[in-house]
Amino acid sequence: MEEFEIRGSNWVLNKILNLEIALNRYNPLRGRSYTPLTQTLANKKAIINVKNRDNKCFLWSILAALHPADKNPQRVSKYKQWEHEFDEALSEIEFPVKLSNVSKFAKRTNMSINIYCYNNGCIAPLEVTDKEKEKHVDLLYLKDNAHIHYCLIQNLSRLVKSQVTKYKKKTFLCRMCLNHFRSEEKLKNHKSYCGVHKSARI
Numbered sequence: 442m443e444e445f446e447i448r449g450s451n452w453v454l455n456k457i458l459n460l461e462i463a464l465n466r467y468n469p470l471r472g473r474s475y476t477p478l479t480q481t482l483a484n485k486k487a488i489i490n491v492k493n494r495d496n497k498c499f500l501w502s503i504l505a506a507l508h509p510a511d512k513n514p515q516r517v518s519k520y521k522q523w524e525h526e527f528d529e530a531l532s533e534i535e536f537p538v539k540l541s542n543v544s545k546f547a548k549r550t551n552m553s554i555n556i557y558c559y560n561n562g563c564i565a566p567l568e569v570t571d572k573e574k575e576k577h578v579d580l581l582y583l584k585d586n587a588h589i590h591y592c593l594i595q596n597l598s599r600l601v602k603s604q605v606t607k608y609k610k611k612t613f614l615c616r617m618c619l620n621h622f623r624s625e626e627k628l629k630n631h632k633s634y635c636g637v638h639k640s641a642r643i
Contacts (some may be wrong), residue, residue, distance in 0.1 A: 474498065476583050476590035482559065487600035488581055489514045489593040499538040499546075499580075500527065502593040503554075506578040537589070540582070543568060552576035555616055557594065559583060564601045569617050579616070 475492050482488060491501040492515050501520055510519035530549040534542045540556070547554045553574040558567045559581065567582055579594035594600055598614045605621050606612060612621040613628040617635045622628040 474588060474590070476585055476588045478583075478592070479559075481562065482581075482600075485600050487594060487596040489595050490590075491515055491517055491520070491593070493517050496537040498591045499543075500524070500531070500536070502580055502591045503527070503578055505593045506595075507576070538591075540568065543580075550576070552578060555579045556582050556591075557597075563604050564619065566617065566619065571617070573616070 474494060474496060475490070475498065478488060478490050489502070489505045491498065491505055493501050494517075501517055504520040504523050504526070505514055508520060508523055510516075513519065527546070527550060530546055534546060538546070543554055543556060547570070551574065553570040553572065553576070554568075555566070555570060555578070556568040557564050557579065559565075564581075579597050581592040581594050581600075583590045583592060597616065598612070601614065601619050602612065602621070605614075605619055608621075608623070610623075612623060613625050614621050615628060615631055615635055617632070620631065620635075622631060
């Protein structure tokens, strides 16, 4: 109504005949217990999917990135000794970790975290930082009917290369838009303007 009045329509609100309000319970997306990878994702050999039985998949994935295991990196036992490394940073963050709390954790730990999702057979950016820090982690956010689960992306380039190019030689990947370039210089030039926009899959 205000828009029409501003434009000089001379409209006048006489009465409201009906007003309907729909309320829905807000249930934020959270990472939960172990969810197996699809065969397509498993075949990429680019993801560490820690087999947790608790709601700490986010923590185990972060620890798997910071403390790589030589053998059986999918086992929780490989990271148990560092389980309390981030107790202070997680003090006001509940498990399972909400997507909205990931940036809070990253800020408290002085690291950067990118989160990608898997939709219709393709990897797409979900939450991507514009400034990559020395300590950087890429996570995959999986969702099925019952669970939401975080996994560590060990090699993002290997994970997405087949969906972005058929070029067999080494390519340089932009983490913001998953676009690829054949030289590091071209990627650097691209990042200067890609960083100003929200993350998106080309």
